[in-house]
Amino acid sequence: MDCNESGLYALLADETTDKSTKEQVTICLRFIDPHNKYEIREEFLAFQEATDGISGEALADLLLSSLREHGVDVGKMCAQGYDGASNMSGRYRGVQARVREINPDTVYVHCKEHCLNLAIVHSCKEQCVRTIMGTVQDITFALDYSSKRLLAFCEELSGDENVQEQMDQRTKLRTLCETRWTSRADALLTFLRAFPVVVRALEHLQENGDVKAGQHLHVILKWDFIIDLVVCEHILQSTVFLSTFLQNVSCDLMEAARESEVVINTLTNERNDPEVWNALFEKASDVAGQFDVIPSKPRTAGLQGHRNNIPCRISHRILEEVMHSIHMTLELTDRLLGGTVHDRFLAQYLVASSIHRITLDIKGRLFDAFAQYLTPHDQHVFNAEKRRWETKWNGADVSIIKPTMLQDTLKECNWDLYPCISTMIRVLLTMPVSTSTAERSFSSLRRIETYLHSTMGQGRLSDLPLLHIHRDQQIDINSAIEQFATDKKKRASFWILSVFSDIQCMYYTDNYGLLGFT
Template structure:
């Protein structure tokens, strides 16, 4: 430290002051002392500038130090310096950190509140629980939310203190969150579908409770694991059901979900003219935009049409009408149902055959294969029905007397036995066709099994004898004689074969006619061939039937999905034959074959089999979505808009699919400015 002359004396800085005053700093270059606290943390409003600009007045330094320590600006600066040192050493948190922590806690609480609200909405949607009620206070949503709040302090405080427009429980917010959740699920499905080289569309239309035409759209695709996926994507309201309008709605929907129309390889609809029309039907219009989208007539509808047409025999038609009327009579009258239940309780044998059922089953107007169960129930409860009708007739019920006369006829009994037997042979096929993982080839093969079974029964005399004996035994129990209509030489308006026995008459006019018509209808509707079906000979169990002449047709049918020349395809088929000739275990189903096919070694065959597996055999997935409509949009919720109904249906149908609530909150918060902070 340099000496300074003050009068006749030499003065210099006393080092003791630096030890006592922690805030004092000495600058060797300036030969002056400074207040580090005031220099770094002092404001501009302080009047004392001595120690901010530096001083070397060693003579008066003692008094200057005392005066500076008492200054307000020095005290404030020292306090700020002390706080800074405490923050740096970790003894306390900074203001920014405290503010940031407070903001983080607020955001976490807000997200927790919205998470609870979304969880309740998703729960209600998946379980088809209506969210609203006659009043907001008594709605299912508010009641469940209040129950959740009892064990959730954060949610409880929010419901009690939040502003009315920041509670996020209003119907508009519910609809918005339902839509976001549905879009989240739909994006999962469409994302998986976009990753596939091709897919199929399944479309059907139906009328909802408010008499609005709803178009159900599903997609079918095969993922990387060779698993078949049939997924529902939503409903579209259709003011018009013309083919052009329906096609426009379908293509617009596919564009909205970002699915490439050119990747469509199959389209499955029912046989209505607006869907299947050759020129102006939906299938023709879609093929104009996507040429490789082959039309598949729903095989379940085809089977149903076969049953409808084959059941048009007069005695069968009359029998079914009588069964339906009697079933309705017991179903919609408490008095008549009580009479039926009373007779059933006294008939142990009938009660055992009905398998604990207490009512007759009505005949479904659309699903004719289900009529087999209804006819079987009626047959097993025949004695109960007859005695119940007798009791009601004695009680003055004239309609019961009319129905009693209708069933106490041999033509009714024999028609009931034959129709129930033949319809029951198609039940297993109907159930198979409705499975999502089914494929066209397997459906056709099983249909051929049913056809062959029916033909075998036609040629087996024992089958008819057993049916006739069963009808004769039921008739004998009620003193009904087996009979046939009177034969006339010039009769042209009903069956009039030249047979000698009652059994032969019903065998020729009922059993043969019904069975032959059913086989013919099944063959014409379900077993109709397509160019793509020729690829079934690539299956290992059919390779021995594959002819060289078939290869050009197979190659041409699948050319858009084969990136190799015909010569390469021919060589690949040759290697394919050798592979399965030396293999011990050969797959039977199309899906099993695809799973055992190496995509790199057999790229052409892999794509052909994948396209075949992608083609849907039925539109049962759309029919299942219509069942969801009946549950969601019932008579109590008939004013629901299509957008909300479609979103609820997506969440309800895909209830096994998880919803990422964190992503839902992020999407909800980023759509527009919110009253609460979620980021």
């Protein structure tokens, strides 16, 4: 197998419940292509039913036995990536702990896409954010899943060409995903762009006796809702591209940390920039002004009932009160850049553009972190190689552009001259960033195991997604038919194999001597 030829691979796994209410575990592998030594691949391997439960011990045994069954060398596993569920990530009884008992060199990496999602979830627990999320979801469901209300929305939308252009030819609002919070940015953006149409549709429904529409209209025509909607959409929008980037197969941990830091610094700078607040305030004011909603500061005292709201004259004061309630930067820093850092990540200092930052302490720890992968296992050989590598890049001409990424550095690292450094970079590249490939396999499972095909056997359930996922690979149809005809004893005796133009025909006689073909 290619993963065995590569010499190193990372295990990716996740679990889901299929259409027949069985727990299915997907197994994927991440490795560097042995034929193209600079390309990272993540490949689906199989689905396995968790017949013994979903405890850490049962899932670890299932994963290891499945790898051995498919001919994958467990000893070449250098990392493992799962979500943050306790049965997967548990320090003592989780899957990652059980696997490390078999192979101590398999470092566990918490899926960064899940970390980003958790950061957004925890930062959006404030009351103002939960209120607008719930309101948008209620209105979206009301307008999307009722033919009468959807008709009213579509009629209002057809009469507003400006909103049609902003919605990119969409004819419905986007519902908020319950699990992928980064996808909520698109739903909030669609709702914000269609806000005038939503208001007019609700007004039309209210005039026709729809009480629920009147209640929704009363909620969204308030300054608090409009300003919270604008701010939350702006904040979540900054995480969309990071989420997409983390799902990329070619993404490595060094790039993931770097781009996460960019998003964190961007949010921090915007939080301290009055111009950003003024721009968001003006945007919210423009939306509110279309419906005579006056920007106002919420009441300071909850029991105050006989004093009018104070008109807001300083734009960024209100926005700072809203923004400070969303601890996005703290959550992103803690979950994407925090936590325990393994010494393997020190290999990032071997990148040509960062070689000048390497210290004596890092040099000593590098060999210990990768000693089990180095040949020969001699620190003096590694030190000599490292000195040559430093000399190469520190003395390089100014006109030479130094690589800034692991893959580019690996291309410049000749295996014959720098075997140890090349191995270290390969190990760090192989370590997974997210389990998105495992998540994508669930989409194939849902397309194949439908309600009408919910009783298929486990072997077929695993093989059909494999064919679907690798559908770009060519299959020799004639060889497949021949193997099917001769593989095992069947009630029908196949005796002629013929191919007419583009139609494959297989003639057979059954137990009654009748002639047929498929």
